[in-house]
Amino acid sequence: MADTFDILRKLALQVRNATLAGENSAERIGRTFVGILDLIDGLKNIYLHKNQPDETEFLIKFLAGGEFGEFVDSMIAGKGAGIFPDGRAQVERLEVRGSLSVLDLIINQIQGMESDYSFTEIGKIESVEDLGENTYRLSIEKRTDFDFMKFQENDVCFSIINTLLTGGSEYYTSWMRILATNAQENSITVVLYPDSEVPGGTNYPPLAGYNVTRRGNSTLPEAGGSNERAQSWMISSREGRIMFLSNVYKPILEDYNYSISIGRFPRTKALEKLPISENETGVMAQTVIAEKFYQFDYNGDVIPSKVDRGIWSLETAQSGAPYRFVQHELAKPSGSEYTLLEQHTVYHLGCKWGCLKDKTTDEPKWNSPSWGLLEGDSRYSLQLSLSGGEAFVIGGVDTVMSGRIYFGTTDITDDVMADGATEVEWFRDSGNVPADNLWTPEYVDGNRLAIHIDNGNQHGVGSDFGFVSRSVAFICRVYIPVEGEMQQIEQRFGFDIL
Missing domain, CATH: 2.60.40 (Immunoglobulin-like)
Incomplete structure (x- = not known):
């Protein structure tokens, strides 16, 4: 506004000076119009236009917020875009070409994941340089100034490539081994595995724009040792399972690589010996340690767990690990129903007995209400x-x-x-x-x-x-x-x- 007042003041001085100089009315009017045109030209350099594109090199503050397009404030029926004085912004779609940093992310309660999710080192390929002989230099994108890739030599890596950007729906996997890393350039030099050494029998070169992640490491440990980089967690919606893979030294997995598999069973030789197909779901692990284990038959009835406690002794019965008879009570309008979950068994007087009373100290014998004969002559x-x-x-x-x-x-x-x-x-x-x-x-x-x-x-x-x-x-x-x-x-x- 100060600049506008200066222009008006200059115009008034011109009119006064013209009057003092004895100019006639026509001359004064002409001089006034010229001053007005000068004023308009001066305003163009001060205010932004409403009827044509404009720009400014100075900071503009929208203290009451701003609206873009036909804005309707609603998460369900809203449209357009708006920014509010309290800092809240509402848009139809947000596209971020770089990185997105947030302190708190509140999203839809249901989330979906396509393809695979790797819980190991991962990086986005920024550019690919073909070095010949199936060798490539991959530049890894830096999300921040202090973001450096964490890959190491001999890492077994893969990248899943799709054709969605070109209108296709196919997926390819590029399998590679890291030959060298360059921390200053944030790049890795990789060599592709031959077709005969990858799942599916065909390997593909890496492409820019796609992520690359580690599955294992080809360095074999010394006898009795282990290679921590030869293990990884994977969630795969394509394969329908959660996996912890260990001792992965090459792209094609062996039976021993599946330390844990939850979901659809992987194709292992063990499945060929069991009445289980790879389309069935379950848990497969090298070691299982559990406090409780429940088993059902084909009718949905609980199969009680029989725990062999060996020769019966009063000392054991009175100890901190007594003989157990564990039941689950389910209250119904018609009365309570009991399901036997766990029963301890012992040997005594040449017979095998099953506990019928939890933590009993009674001796197993023919008329004991706390024990039932399981094996032996009951006549x-x-x-x-x-x-x-x-x-x-x-x-x-x-x-x-x-x-x-x-x-x-x-x-x-x-x-x-x-x-x-x-x-x-x-x-x-x-x-x-x-x-x-x-x-x-x-x-x-x-x-x-x-x-x-x-x-x-x-x-x-x-x-x-x-x-x-x-x-x-x-x-x-x-x-x-x-x-x-x-x-x-x-x-x-x-x-x-x-």
Whole structure:
């Protein structure tokens, strides 16, 4: 504005001077018009035009912001471009030919990735110089003044090239090994691998504008050593897997290179021995260490994990690593459902037992609610024996018949008879039904599994045994309470005189 006032002041002085000089009206008017034209010419050098292109070498401040095109402020229905006084800018599309630096990047919650993503050294090829004999010098673009490429000699590198810029949809891969690096020029000298040494059987030269990244390093380590540059992380949407590759010394991968593979299984020889195709997904790793492992069958049911704890001992049961029976409870309106996840197994008394109560200190045995028999003889049996042998003189029978109860090969007599719910029955079968019905057992010292047998009719073989009756048998039946049910076992012992 100061410059405008100066021009107006000069114009007024010209008119005053013309009047003092005695000029007539026509002369003064002419001089005024000339002054106005000079004023307009002077304003052109001060203000920017609204009706024609213009420029200035000086700083222009838009304190209230600015709008470009037909601007509508909206992230969804907006258009045009606008800059606000608080520094916020809104545009339709932002194209950055160099680098983009931000302190905080807020983007769409869903992100997509095409092709491959490499978690190793990477650089953008700025220019390519063909040195002949499949050798190239690649200049790597510097994103900042202090950005230097980190490639090293013998790195196994590749660059994925597409034809999208020319309207195509094909992808090619250029495989190369670094011969030399030049930190001052930020360049690398590479040699292409022969077609026979790359995946797909055909190699392609590198092109400017595309990224190059390291997959491994061709330097073989000494015996017992390792080459850290021969490993890398890769995410590939083309292959459909996340990989950690190790011991990569050349472009074509071997089975041992896949330290970890998550997603679609790679083509390895191990898959040929399993009912798994390369289209199936899963996890393949050289070593797996996990606290929990769940397995399902083809019906979707959980297969419990059986953990062998060896020989049972009370010391182990009371230790900080007790025997486990791990279940998952799922509450439903109809009630709770339980899924067995882990069961510890032990060996005891010649049998294999499975834990049924988490962290139990009970001993595994036939009637323990904390253990179930998994392997071994689970049959209950009764064995009868005589105290004086099985040879008798006619009229001289005087013996004690005793019974022992077994679970498999384990004698459980004391446990069974200590249970007040156990029932024992004795019968005599001599062929004389009336006499047998009158027969009653004579227990020895209150032991229901031991009876005294003599020649009498009431407690023995009968007074006519050996004279009229040539055979007599005694039957013992035992009813054992097992898990709310009565388990019946029976044994018959006969006396015969030939």
